[in-house]
Amino acid sequence: MKLTETAKAAAGTATALALVLALTGCGSSGTPAPAAAAKPVPSSVPVTKPFKGLRPTAVTIPKIGAHSSLVSVAVNLQGQISVPSVKTPMQAAWYRLSPVPGEVGPAVVLGHVDGDKKPGIFYHLKDLAPGDEVDIDRSDGKKLKFTVDHVTQVPKDQFPQDAVYGNSSKPELRLITCGGVFDHAEHSYEDNIVVYANLAS
Template sequence: MRLPLRRGGRFVAAALLASLALTGCGSAPEPQAAPAPTTSVPVTKPYDKLRPTEVRIPKIDADSSLISVAVTKDGAIAVPSVEEPMQAAWYRLSPVPGEIGPAILLGHVDGNSQPGIFYKLHELAPGDEIMVDRSDGEELTFVVERSIQVPKDEFPTEAVYGNTDKAQLRLITCGGVFDDAEHSYEDNVVVYANLV
């Protein structure tokens, strides 16, 4: 079932949100990591419009450039390669951070037998800061409002992607127990933050 994603009062490209329930947002911390999902769009395709370029989260010592991602031929949101677990991404069909609405940033919890950029995302608490740089030279600061961990089959689609009347940020990764059969974690961690 395909569900619509929203952006600034408009529906944007449909994506299979159950899959975003980040299929491939990490792999087992074992010698043989689960393979990254194949995608029909280049995950690192250049994006020449206004975009976020870097994310920094001091509390968890996370710092990454941001590549832009869209959707795969199957309708799932593309994610960075599991071979590069320290790379974070911005879902470019969501608002640019600083615009009205929920800007979506994605990152692995682990991959390639090492921690990922959002390995400690679950440690964020209300009041923690997240900094995002943009291609226009703006440096924005967001403050965490709340953090949740939910089973992927209960992913709060509307709360994450629904329209908002202010500039917000959503950081998403995997969490919970790793399911060897599915090569994926059972939960998602979602952090909600507001522009200062």
């Protein structure tokens, strides 16, 4: 099976962008996290332009009572992935330079653990376990079920880029949020929670 153009784009930009995603977008109490000290990666994809192609529209995780529509996000000219505002911590997002969920490769969905002094959409993401269900709705009307394979908590400076963004031979899903200890000096959590899931149906 051939990779889609979206998947090819993701493969080509994964290494450059993985660290940026790992280190941004996890502010708390309404304070955005500082940008990663990474070289800017220019992008011709406007972050705010509506995505008109096939895309995921919602994510639901029954075990933790999480449900959100999905906005599509990309990379700005500073090389940072644009994430939903911490003032709307219950909004999840699909990184649109990753594959569409259900297509070959690792689709990436991210959300806040908290924000604006409130729990975020992925506040309980760390509580998922192998076998738990993650449901994705798509713009073509398909409803896909993914099954959690494993959950990891890793320091942000040891973010597993290859495991998260590397090519795969089947449809997979990655859910990412922040976790661990909150560093008040840096206004950011020290770790990332990453959920790895495989397409079940």
